[in-house]
Amino acid sequence: MSILRRLPLKYRLPLIHGGLEAIALTRMGHWPRTDRLSSGPLVVSGFFNESQGIGRAGRLTAEAFEAANYAVIRHDLRPCFRHILDQKSVLPGKGGVWLIHANAPEGLVALMTHSPAQWRDRYRIGYWAWETPLAPPQWARMVRWLHEVWTPSAYVAEALAAALRAEGLDDLCGRLRVMPHPLLSAPPQPDRARFGLSPDRCEVLSLFDVNSSPARKNPWASIEAWLTAFPEPPARAALTLKASSLDTVTKTRLTERIANRLDIRLLSERLSDEDMDRLMASVDIFLSLHRAEGFGLGLLEAMNAGVAVIATEGTGNDFLTHDNGYPVPARPVPLDDPDGPYSALPHNPAQVWAEPDLQAAADNLRRLVSDPVARASKRAAARATPARLSANWSAEALKAYDFNRWLDS
Known part of the structure; x- marks a missing residue:
C-alpha cells in the first residue's frame, strides 16, 4: 500500500478505481435487482472529518438538511475503506434514505463495504461532482444502483448524462437532479x-x-x-x-x-x-x-x-x-x-x-x-x-422531493 501511495495520480487512480470495480463485479451478481424500500431515518454519509472540498461540501449538505428541520444521522465514510474485503461496515438505522455525499468511486466503496441487506431497503442518493464535459463510464454504470444522483451544477449533470448516453443507459438520465451546494451561514468575520x-x-x-x-x-x-x-x-x-x-x-x-x-x-x-x-x-x-x-x-x-x-x-x-x-x-x-x-x-x-x-x-x-x-x-x-442558489434546500422545496416518502414521519 505504501508503494501505491507513492505513485503519481495518473497511475495510482486507475489502479485503485479499476481494482475497486473488479472487486465489486464479483459481488454485484448477489446485489438485489429489486428494492424493498421501507421508511426510516435520513442517513448522510460523507468525509465529515476531512478538510478537502468534498468533506466541506458534505458538511454543508448535512447542515442544510438540519436547517430545514430534517433529523440527520451523520455517517463517516472513511472507516468503510478498512472493510473493502470483509464487508463489515455498519450503517446506522434501517430503511429510510441514504445520501452518499461522495463521488462514484467512493460511493461504490460505500455499497460494497456494507452487506446488501443493510441498504436494499433504503432510498439511495449519490451526490457527485465532475469537472470535464464527459464523466467516466464507470460513473455511468454506478447510477444503476442509485435512485437519484444529485449534482451541484447543470454542467455536471450534462457530463453525467453524456456518459449515460455513451453507455446506452439513456433511461437513467431521469435520475439526475441539479442541487447547487447550499451555503446558509452568515458572512464570517475577518481576522487579518x-x-x-x-x-x-x-x-x-x-x-x-x-x-x-x-x-x-x-x-x-x-x-x-x-x-x-x-x-x-x-x-x-x-x-x-x-x-x-x-x-x-x-x-x-x-x-x-x-x-x-x-x-x-x-x-x-x-x-x-x-x-x-x-x-x-x-x-x-x-x-x-x-x-x-x-x-x-x-x-x-x-x-x-x-x-x-x-x-x-x-x-x-x-x-x-x-x-x-x-x-x-x-x-x-x-x-x-x-x-x-x-x-x-x-x-x-x-x-x-x-x-x-x-x-x-x-x-x-x-x-x-x-x-x-x-x-x-x-x-x-x-x-x-x-x-438564490440555496433555495433548492429550503424546507418547502425539499418537502416536494421523492425521497420524503421513505422518511419516518
Missing part, C-alpha cells in the same frame, strides 16, 4: 492578523488543492496574471496562494516561480472550515483562474463574504456573472492533465476545459487593486447569490 495579512494592503487570495489536479486548479495562471498586472511588486497589494495537500514537486515549482517576489507568498497551513471562512473574509479579492470547476464552492464562499471575485467564466461556476463578479473570458482547449486525476481519461475530442485570458485577468486585477469603490460595487449582488 491571524493570517499575516496587512490592514494597509489590498489582499488577494487564490486557493488550490493538489489532489484536485494542479493543472485544473491552475495556480500558475494566478501567478502569471499577477506578474503581468504588476511587473514590479506593488507597494500596497499582495497575493496569497493557499495550497492544500501540497507535495514536494508542486511546492518546488511554485517557490521557484515566485522567488524574489515578496508580494507573493505560499500558505500551506491546514485550516479548519472556520479558519478558511475567516481567511476568505479577510481578503479583498478572490482570484481563481481554474481550467474547469464542477461548481466552484470557493467562489460562492467568497461572494458570501463580500469579497470581489475574479474567475474563469463557464464550466460549473455559471453563477458567476458580470452582475456579481468579474468573469475572465476563456477559450476551450483539449484537456491536458499530465500528472493529475484526469490524465487516465481516454482520449476524446469532447474532453475540453477552459484556458483563461491572462491579460484580461491582469487588467481586472490592476483595476480592482487600485480602486476600492470598484471592489465594493458588486458586493450586494454577490452576497445575494448564495441565498
Whole structure:
C-alpha cells in the first residue's frame, strides 16, 4: 500500500478505481435487482472529518438538511475503506434514505463495504461532482444502483448524462437532479492578523488543492496574471496562494516561480472550515483562474463574504456573472492533465476545459487593486447569490422531493 501511495495520480487512480470495480463485479451478481424500500431515518454519509472540498461540501449538505428541520444521522465514510474485503461496515438505522455525499468511486466503496441487506431497503442518493464535459463510464454504470444522483451544477449533470448516453443507459438520465451546494451561514468575520495579512494592503487570495489536479486548479495562471498586472511588486497589494495537500514537486515549482517576489507568498497551513471562512473574509479579492470547476464552492464562499471575485467564466461556476463578479473570458482547449486525476481519461475530442485570458485577468486585477469603490460595487449582488442558489434546500422545496416518502414521519 505504501508503494501505491507513492505513485503519481495518473497511475495510482486507475489502479485503485479499476481494482475497486473488479472487486465489486464479483459481488454485484448477489446485489438485489429489486428494492424493498421501507421508511426510516435520513442517513448522510460523507468525509465529515476531512478538510478537502468534498468533506466541506458534505458538511454543508448535512447542515442544510438540519436547517430545514430534517433529523440527520451523520455517517463517516472513511472507516468503510478498512472493510473493502470483509464487508463489515455498519450503517446506522434501517430503511429510510441514504445520501452518499461522495463521488462514484467512493460511493461504490460505500455499497460494497456494507452487506446488501443493510441498504436494499433504503432510498439511495449519490451526490457527485465532475469537472470535464464527459464523466467516466464507470460513473455511468454506478447510477444503476442509485435512485437519484444529485449534482451541484447543470454542467455536471450534462457530463453525467453524456456518459449515460455513451453507455446506452439513456433511461437513467431521469435520475439526475441539479442541487447547487447550499451555503446558509452568515458572512464570517475577518481576522487579518491571524493570517499575516496587512490592514494597509489590498489582499488577494487564490486557493488550490493538489489532489484536485494542479493543472485544473491552475495556480500558475494566478501567478502569471499577477506578474503581468504588476511587473514590479506593488507597494500596497499582495497575493496569497493557499495550497492544500501540497507535495514536494508542486511546492518546488511554485517557490521557484515566485522567488524574489515578496508580494507573493505560499500558505500551506491546514485550516479548519472556520479558519478558511475567516481567511476568505479577510481578503479583498478572490482570484481563481481554474481550467474547469464542477461548481466552484470557493467562489460562492467568497461572494458570501463580500469579497470581489475574479474567475474563469463557464464550466460549473455559471453563477458567476458580470452582475456579481468579474468573469475572465476563456477559450476551450483539449484537456491536458499530465500528472493529475484526469490524465487516465481516454482520449476524446469532447474532453475540453477552459484556458483563461491572462491579460484580461491582469487588467481586472490592476483595476480592482487600485480602486476600492470598484471592489465594493458588486458586493450586494454577490452576497445575494448564495441565498438564490440555496433555495433548492429550503424546507418547502425539499418537502416536494421523492425521497420524503421513505422518511419516518
